[in-house]
Structures are given as structure tokens and as C-alpha cells.
Amino acid sequence: MEYNKPLPKLNADSKPFWSGCREHELRFQKCNKCGLIRWPPSIICPKCHSRDVQWIVASGRGKVYSFVVYHIAYQPAFKDDLPYTVAIVELEEGPHLLTNIVNCSPDDVSCDMPVKVMWDDVTEEFSLPKFEPA
Amino acid sequence: MLDAGLCNYVVISYGHNAFSSDSMMKMLMDFGGDDGVFGQFGAASGYAMAARRAMHTFHTGPETWKHIAVGERKWANLNPRAMMYKRKMTFEDYYNSRPLVEPFRLYDNCLMTDGGRAIVITTEERARDLKHRPAVIMGMGQHNTATAVNYSTHLAGPTGAKKSGEMALSMAEITLDDIDxxxxxxxxxxxxxxNLQSYGFFGPGEGEDWLKGGTIEPGGRMPLNTSGGQLSEAYFMGLTSLSEAAMQLMGRCGDRQLGPETNTKAPEIILCSDSGGVSRCHSSFILRRG
Known part of the structure; x- marks a missing residue:
């Protein structure tokens, strides 16, 4: 069946992240000057303004910083998923990533719950990083 | 601009057909960029995320928010212009309203409205000659925390209300105790x-205690959103609050007028706020009776 939900819009900043996802790797920029691991991707470090950067692969482990549970499908393609959980996951390396919590009833999700990444291969081009209880 | 003599009158206006068209929803659906990949849409999403983190950080939740929904509705029931003028709400109604984006229920969400508002600002000197007794701007402050919800590490507050409130109070040379x-x-x-918590009306998690017993309702000691607010009157962005404050200070509010009519203190000073971008920016205004 054709995938009918929104897909990421690629740009020069975000492309390395989504290419990494296709290989089931969570890639983030790390500032070579101050060491900040940052998200979203940007050409300069928001902390020290350095352009000197490398990409690192994150462990995929983190905890739920916050979450919401949808009982309404603002976009029809999500109707079959109701109720579904959208969360901000705080990764071990620091970045906060918007994602879904899967393989877990919305009633069982809580803030600070440990989670790990799993990969949802939605199209030929895209794998989405989602998280499940660790 | 007025002080510099560049103009004599400034009109601030807002109008929208948000209720009968899909323009507001379209705007909100496009608001979050790639958030939609994970099914995160609309304005409730970010605020619900913040509210959930707050529930984890200090005592809050529906038991606190019901006082705000029901309190504002009681004001709307006194305001013939309010969309919810004829619709009463009890705590039970609040709890029975359906969940949309948890932790929010339907009655935690504001309205979408067809309509508009406008305010005219001029100098105090010119205002003296006008038909209505004016409301006077005593203080203003703006503070933009500028962090998007998805990346914020202080999602449980304080919001920009803290610093913008301090700026506005300082300019007005008053304290929170002077707010009516x-x-x-x-x-x-x-x-x-x-935002009340960030202004300093109560400490983190003390909202339920502060609100309970009808604090913000007709007859209460700190009347709040006396038109019914955006939850129960109408959504006109910052002009819902600012226009109501001015109207109250002018004494033009009919059955909902602060003072003997509603068993409240006749107001000398009212604090107004506006915020945007899911708490990324915040403005505070302090108005007094002219």
C-alpha cells in the first residue's frame, strides 16, 4: 500500500540526517570547537558560532522528555493510528528529537521513561526514527 | 510614534473568518514543518507538550485547569457578545469533554471565531477630549524566550511572562499587589x-490552590478574562485581552462590568498579556483607569 503520510522535506542542512536514517543511524552534528551536539542541523554552532563540525552517530538511547496523545486525526492518514503518541525524546547525547513512541500503549508512556530507537522503513527513500521502551 | 509626533492616532485591528473558513487550520497545519511526519499538527500540540512536561515537573493538570475553563465561562455567560454566552459549564462538563490532544480536553482549547476587534491609541492629552474616559498605558514589556517547543530544555517554564512582566511593572512603578x-x-x-505562575502570582504547582474557590470568577478576588476570554468569548489573538481591559477601565462592560455589578473591586489597574509562537514570545501591558 502506498504511504500517504507526510514525508520529511529535505534541505542541505537536514539531508545528512535523513540519509543516516536510511542506514538506520541517528546522525547529529558535533561542534569541533565547543563540543556541542546539536539539533536541528545548522551551518554554525548556536552556542559558539563555529562552522567547524563533524557528524557523529548517536546511540539511539534516551528518555521521554514530554509527550502528547492524539485522539483526533488532523490529517486523515493518521486516523487508523488513533490514539497515537507523539513525544520529544531527550537523547543520551543531548539533542531533543520529535518522534513517536511505538510498541507501547499511550497509557503506559511517562516522562523520563527510558526508550531506544527503532526504525520504521516507510518508503524506499525514508526510514523514520521512532522509539520504544528500552 | 505618538510621542515623536509622527502620527496622532494609531489603530490596532484584527479580523478573521477563522470559524467559517479553513484558513486558520491550514495555517496551523503548516506551522510545524517536518513535525507532521510524526503526526504532530496544530497549535494544541506544542502547548500540550509543554503542559505534560509541567505535569511532570510540578503539581498541575485537569484539576487545576478546570477552574480556568469554568471561571472564564461564567464571565462569558454575562457577555452577550461571547460565543458561549448561553452555554453554562460545570466541572463535570469539563471532565466529560472529549480528549483531543492529551493532556488537553476539548474545553482546554480556545475557540475559533468569525469577527474582529480594534483599539485606537492616542496621547493622553488628545484622549481627554474624547467621548469616553480613556484607559491609560502605564507599562509595557516584551520578552522572547525564542526557543521552539521541540528543542526547549525549560518546557515547564517560566515563560517570557516573567521578564516581560518585570519590565512592565517596573515601567508602571507598581507591584503585582496593585493589580486589580x-x-x-x-x-x-x-x-x-x-503565565500567571511566571508573573509570580503563585509558586510552581500552587495554581490549583490559588484558583480554587472562584478566585478568577465574578465575585472573585482576582477577576480574569472578564469577557470570557479566548476560551469562551472569542479568539482575536492579543486583542481579546487588550480590548477587554480597556473596556473594563472605561466602564463599558454592562452585566460583566467589574465593580458592584459583579461583586468585585472597581478596577484601577489591569494586567494584560499576549503570547505567540507557542510561548516563544510574550508581551505584557499594564493599563490604568484614565
Missing amino acids: ACEIYDCFTYTVEI
């Missing part, structure tokens, strides 16, 4: 709580 009523931007019930 509040008109607070209320896109969601929780928005009111976190």
Missing part, C-alpha cells in the same frame, strides 16, 4: 496557569 484584574492570553487553559 487580569486579561491573560488564553489559547489553552494551561497557558493562563503557566
Whole structure:
């Protein structure tokens, strides 16, 4: 069946992240000057303004910083998923990533719950990083 | 501009057919960029995320927010212009309203409205000659925390209300104790709580105690969103609160007029707020009776 939900819009900043996802790797920029691991991707470090950067692969482990549970499908393609959980996951390396919590009833999700990444291969081009209880 | 003599009168206006068209929803659906990949849409999403983190950080939740939803509705029931004028709400109604984006229920969400508002600002000198007794701007402050919800590490507050409130109070040379009523931007019930808390009306998690017993209702000691607010009157962005504050200070509010009519203190000073971008920016205004 054709995938009918929104897909990421690629740009020069975000492309390395989504290419990494296709290989089931969570890639983030790390500032070579101050060491900040940052998200979203940007050409300069928001902390020290350095352009000197490398990409690192994150462990995929983190905890739920916050979450919401949808009982309404603002976009029809999500109707079959109701109720579904959208969360901000705080990764071990620091970045906060918007994602879904899967393989877990919305009633069982809580803030600070440990989670790990799993990969949802939605199209030929895209794998989405989602998280499940660790 | 007025002080510099560049103009004599400034009109601030807002109008929208948000209720009968899909323009507001379209705007909100496009608001979050790639958030939609994970099914995160609309204005409730970010505020609900903040509210959930707040529930984890200090005592808050529906038991606190019900006082805001029901309190504002009681004001709307006194305001013939309010969309919810004829619709009463009890705590039971609040709890029975359906969940949309948890932790929010339907009645935690503001309205979408067809309509508009406008305010005319001029100098005090010119205002003296006008038909109505004016409301005077005593203080203003703006503070933009500028962090998007998805990346914020302080999602449970304080919001920009803290610093913008300090700026406005300082300019007005008053303290919070001098405030007689509040008109607070209320896109969601929780928005009111976190901004009152950030202004310093109560400490983190003390909102339920502060609100209970009808604090913000007709007859209460700190009347709040006396038109019914955006939750129960109409959504006109910052102009819902600002226009109501001015009207109250002018004494033009009929059955909902602060003072003997509603068993409240006749107001000398009202604090108003506006916020935007899911708590990324915040403005505070302090108005007094002219």
C-alpha cells in the first residue's frame, strides 16, 4: 500500500540526517570547537558560532522528555493510528528529537521513561526514527 | 510614534473568518514543518507538550485547569457578545469533554471565531477630549524566550511572562499587589496557569490552590478574562485581552462590568498579556483607569 503520510522535506542542512536514517543511524552534528551536539542541523554552532563540525552517530538511547496523545486525526492518514503518541525524546547525547513512541500503549508512556530507537522503513527513500521502551 | 509626533492616532485591528473558513487550520497545519511526519499538527500540540512536561515537573493538570475553563465561562455567560454566552459549564462538563490532544480536553482549547476587534491609541492629552474616559498605558514589556517547543530544555517554564512582566511593572512603578484584574492570553487553559505562575502570582504547582474557590470568577478576588476570554468569548489573538481591559477601565462592560455589578473591586489597574509562537514570545501591558 502506498504511504500517504507526510514525508520529511529535505534541505542541505537536514539531508545528512535523513540519509543516516536510511542506514538506520541517528546522525547529529558535533561542534569541533565547543563540543556541542546539536539539533536541528545548522551551518554554525548556536552556542559558539563555529562552522567547524563533524557528524557523529548517536546511540539511539534516551528518555521521554514530554509527550502528547492524539485522539483526533488532523490529517486523515493518521486516523487508523488513533490514539497515537507523539513525544520529544531527550537523547543520551543531548539533542531533543520529535518522534513517536511505538510498541507501547499511550497509557503506559511517562516522562523520563527510558526508550531506544527503532526504525520504521516507510518508503524506499525514508526510514523514520521512532522509539520504544528500552 | 505618538510621542515623536509622527502620527496622532494609531489603530490596532484584527479580523478573521477563522470559524467559517479553513484558513486558520491550514495555517496551523503548516506551522510545524517536518513535525507532521510524526503526526504532530496544530497549535494544541506544542502547548500540550509543554503542559505534560509541567505535569511532570510540578503539581498541575485537569484539576487545576478546570477552574480556568469554568471561571472564564461564567464571565462569558454575562457577555452577550461571547460565543458561549448561553452555554453554562460545570466541572463535570469539563471532565466529560472529549480528549483531543492529551493532556488537553476539548474545553482546554480556545475557540475559533468569525469577527474582529480594534483599539485606537492616542496621547493622553488628545484622549481627554474624547467621548469616553480613556484607559491609560502605564507599562509595557516584551520578552522572547525564542526557543521552539521541540528543542526547549525549560518546557515547564517560566515563560517570557516573567521578564516581560518585570519590565512592565517596573515601567508602571507598581507591584503585582496593585493589580486589580487580569486579561491573560488564553489559547489553552494551561497557558493562563503557566503565565500567571511566571508573573509570580503563585509558586510552581500552587495554581490549583490559588484558583480554587472562584478566585478568577465574578465575585472573585482576582477577576480574569472578564469577557470570557479566548476560551469562551472569542479568539482575536492579543486583542481579546487588550480590548477587554480597556473596556473594563472605561466602564463599558454592562452585566460583566467589574465593580458592584459583579461583586468585585472597581478596577484601577489591569494586567494584560499576549503570547505567540507557542510561548516563544510574550508581551505584557499594564493599563490604568484614565
